Amino acid sequence: MIIAIDGPAGSGKSTVARLIASRLDFKYIETGSMYRAVAWKAERLGIALDDHERIAEVARNIIIEFQPGEERQKVMVDGEDLTALLKTETIGRSAAIVAANRDVRDVMVKQQQQMGQSGNVVMDGRDIGTVVFPNADKKFFLVADRKERAQRRHEEIRVKNPEIKYEKILEQLQQRDHEDENRKVSPLVPAKDSIRLDTTQLSIEEVVNRMLEEIGPVHSQ
């Protein structure tokens, strides 16, 4: 069984995807961290994010693995644990730039398809229900008001970076929404057969329960 969860930044995807995977005992793949990893590596190598060829080369050579961690799973990039480093909104914006590169997407989508081929997986991102697994068993598209999404991100990031301003996060989110919705390759659009869920007024638990209801009983395959 494959469960696809798409939606804009801060809509709650990764939090609920992780919880659903743990309730169902499924594998969880957070595809956003793969684009973040490519952006992070490019910056470390001093490669301009709009250098199409060299960025594509980074994507072809990078080794991204998800490993079980204590609280959350770890994102290993070329053997290095980058879980915490990849979470910043600055890397999020850089990720949105490299994610507009068609060759980067080709490489990432193929890897995601391989990671999901053994089944029983929850995968979240922007194009999972439309491109990566168009035949997924269940597809969700999560949305929430932008101000609410910025608020959530702010609370999350403030723990590590108390100086961060809400207005700054709101502005970055706005730019990222614009980039994700307007890029030529795989823009953020809901799959026609996806279930749309507005999470603005809902608690995490409510979102998870609604989704589990939609998924229904799961039989091990």
Ligand code: C5P
């Ligand atoms: O989900 P997350 O915020 O970590 O994603 C970072 C960026 O990576 C997104 O803004 C988007 O541009 C890109 N992305 C994508 N396709 C995915 C997952 C993420 O284009 N499946």
